[in-house]
Amino acid sequence: MGTTPTGIPGKSTxxxxxxGLLRPTxxxxxxxxxxxxxxxxxxxxxxxxxxxALIPELTVKELVDVVRRLYPRPLGLTEILELADLTELAGRRANKxxxxxxxxxxxxxxxxGAPRILLLDEPTAAMDVESRLRFWAGTHDYAAGGRTVLFATHYLEEADEHSDRVIVIARSRLAADGTAAEIKAGAG
Incomplete structure (x- = not known):
């Protein structure tokens, strides 16, 4: 099932x-x-x-609109494009x-879909510095609406700067849990 040798799930698992892509044993x-x-x-x-993967033939606007219509209470198309800093790219095809x-x-x-919990797995991979700054601004704006954002990253500076709580998993075990400042202080 993708567990580590200790039987504890790793990050991807x-x-x-x-x-719900895997079932717990x-x-x-x-x-x-x-x-x-x-x-x-x-x-x-x-x-x-x-x-x-993205559907290559669709424009950014078409792709976002198709997906948002799958949910019972989606965000507005304009709001999504603004939060994700995609307004200027709305007419571009995904393969471009x-x-x-x-x-x-x-x-x-x-x-x-306006989820109350947003899970981000290595969200800034392949982003340049400016894209990262825009991305985190949009993420903070999204969370400001009373939503929870959970992100997994190997970029410790991002965890430090953009989280209220940090959980460190090492060798499939909980190594630390607290604010970034508390974890740094405990690391000596």
Whole structure:
């Protein structure tokens, strides 16, 4: 099932369990009282995976609009494009996007259903510095609406700068849990 030698799920397995893409071998997973499948269908959980493919023939606007219409209470198309900093790229086909631009489209697709929990897996991979700054600004704006943003990253400076709480997993074990300042202080 993708567990580590200790039997504890690693990062990718944990993300897949939360999304309902894998089933736990024991125990249960609930998000706001719902199983992962139901939470995703209801628009409670959105995810930006690090390697999700885009439909190449569609424009950014068409792609975002198609996905947002799958949810019961989606964000408005204009709001999504603004949060993801895609307004200027709305007419561009997905196969004409650069790496960081594609990541911003993945972010737009993840927030399209207005999820209360947003899961980001290595969200700034392939982004240049300016794209990262824009991305985090949009993420902070999204979270300011009372939503939870959970992100997995290997970029410790991003965890330090953009999170209220940091959980460090090392060798499949919880190594630290607290604010970035608390973890730094404990690391000596």
């Amino acid at each position: 944990s993300v897949n369990l939360l999304l 024991r125990g249960t997973i609930t998000l706001h009282g719902r199983g992962p499948d139901e939470a995703v269908r209801a628009g409670e959980l959105g995810a930006m995976l690090q390697d999700a 996007l650069f790496g960081g631009q594609s990541q911003r489209v993945r972010f737009a697709l993840a927030i399209a």
